[in-house]
Amino acid sequence: MKKLPLTLLCFVSSLLSAQGLNSKKEAIVHSSTRVEQMVHQSVQQETDRIFNKLVNIRREFHENPELASQEKQTQEKIKQYLLDLGLQVQTDHYGHSVIGILKGDKKGKKIAWRSDMDALPNDYPDPEAFKSKIKDIQHGCGHDIHMAIGLGIAEVLSKNKKSLKGTVYFVFQPEEETFKGAKGMLNSGLLSKINPDEIYGLHVTATPVGQIMVKPREMFAYQRKIRIQLKNGLSEDELTGLSKKISSSLFRVSNGGKPWEIQSIVDPKIGLTNPDTVFKDYLFTDGKFNIYSKNSESFLEAYLYETNASRLVMIVPEVQKIIENSGYQNKLLSVSFVQENPTVLNDEKLTHSAIEILQNVYGKNSVASDYGQVPFFNDDFAFFQQKIPGVYFFLGGSNFEKGVIAMNHSPNFRVDEESIRTGVKSFSSLIIERLNQN
The missing domain is CATH 3.30.70.60 (Ribosomal protein S6/Translation elongation factor EF1B)
Known part of the structure; x- marks a missing residue:
């Protein structure tokens, strides 16, 4: 066999070494991908497992609505649910607010998820079998859905604690309908106690059930x-x-x-x-x-x-x-x-990151682009965004084939409860991925 020149031998040796390193890198990447897939499969399985429980607690909230500044029973239900999950719970920030604290097994960034709690004063027709037991008070804006999703995310993430690199704060906020709760919590020193790096929230709306919609910057006029x-x-x-x-x-x-x-x-x-x-x-x-x-x-x-x-x-x-x-x-x-209240203003960088994560995990059709701004409505989540980079999503709740129209603040307002499943799995995965992007 003809002997190769020394320079060529060195080149081949370095090439083989590089290929070996690349193979190791590829193996690590594939292994990491498999772990991520397993984590998100676990998220979906856990969401499915607790779905009926979340539907039931949503219906309890719906039957027992409480107006802004009166969310006492609601606070107790949320507090006990979070304690049962093993979370640290704080109720001394403002009004009837609840903060659940979930610390992952590894250190990392801090992320907040916000859910609003209060109901509306109205006597609109409510077609649900589990209609409000309180005269002239209804969950006619979907906050009962929001709370169920927030509790669901807390439960799913608590079962995937080993996958969490950081801390998640579950902010259950009172007095959203009066536009006082978020500002009240901030003025009471919330950020001096928890100080999250980023914050997320959602609102159920009249778009098709399960459709997540978001855009950078203004969501409302x-x-x-x-x-x-x-x-x-x-x-x-x-x-x-x-x-x-x-x-x-x-x-x-x-x-x-x-x-x-x-x-x-x-x-x-x-x-x-x-x-x-x-x-x-x-x-x-x-x-x-x-x-x-x-x-x-x-x-x-x-x-x-x-x-x-x-x-x-x-x-x-x-x-x-x-x-x-x-x-x-x-x-x-x-x-x-x-x-002149502020309007919800999504952080551009975080919004693009959230869209990319959700589409990577749940497919390109999991998030719909939003090209407009909704009039009439607003959300005091805007006050959190003035202090913390954050993203606010619309989550579809209508099922037109079933005659379920989730038009907030309207007569016969209903929400397809499958939106709970979409919200819990999607945003649990989002939080896990954002924590992993340290």
């Missing part, structure tokens, strides 16, 4: 309540005419749409999942201005919905100009926003 203060002397007709002129002058929609027709969010042609959705680039007032007199002065008030944050500062000067051009400059006393 910016809501502002505008008040115009005028000297007395204008007739009712003049005030009505002025309010109509203001509404029509501010009015802006895309594609000739009607974004105030909230039921259209599920329409595949114009709804949130269509890039040409009518739920983007709009400004409109919510119905007629409220006109009233007080202390010899007249007031016009209305809610505005604007999708573009940079245009908000233009609205008050524009309204002032409309009034002046209408010949009422001598009557104008002030124009101001008297309510």
Whole structure:
């Protein structure tokens, strides 16, 4: 056999060594992938195992709703559930809040999952067999579903504790409907005690059951309540005419749409999942201005919905100009926003990471793109996002074939409970993967 030159022998030797190293790396990667697959299979199996239990506790919440600041029984149920899982539990932060703390077997980052707790004051028809036992109070927004999902994630992750590299905080927040709970918890020093690196939450909505929808930045339109203060002397007709002129002058929609027709969010042609959705680039007032007199002065008030944050500062000067051009400059006393809550604003980097994780684990169709912003609704989860990078998801709850329509705050509001299964497995996997991405 012909002897190879020394330089060629060295090259072959190094190549074989490199191939050996690559084989080891590939083996490690394959092994890691198999472990990840096993973890997520365990998540799905555990979710299926506890699903009926979660449905039952959801129905208990639904039958026994409590208004904002009155969530005492709800707090006790959540507290006991988390204690039974072996979590540390804190109830001394604000109101009837509950914090469950799950520490993984390994050190790592800290992630919070938020679920809201309170119900609504309403007497809408409730078609469920397990309807509210409390007169004029209902879980008509889906917070009973949110709590069941939060407890489910806590149970699944507690059973997969060995896979957790870090700490998970389960934040059960009261008083969301009054927009006070998140701010109250923060003002009470929540972050000085738990200080998570990132936070996640969801809201069940009217889209198809099990569909997860998310987008970077704004999920809702910016809501502002505008008040115009005028000297007395204008007739009712003049005030009505002025309010109509203001509404029509501010009015802006895309594609000739009607974004105030909230039921259209599920329409595949114009709804949130269509890039040409009518739920983007709009400004409109919510119905007629409220006109009233007080202390010899007249007031016009209305809610505005604007999708573009940079245009908000233009609205008050524009309204002032409309009034002046209408010949009422001598009557104008002030124009101001008297309510301007922040809107949910998803962290771009975290949102893209969450989408990638969910699609890698549960397939490309597991997350739908959201191209619009929903008017009328909002969530005080926004206050958490001002302090902590976070992502807020929509989770579909409607089953149109069964006549189940999860249109929040509406008569006959119902949720397909399969959404609980989707929420628990998907977001348990998301949290595990985010903890592993240290």
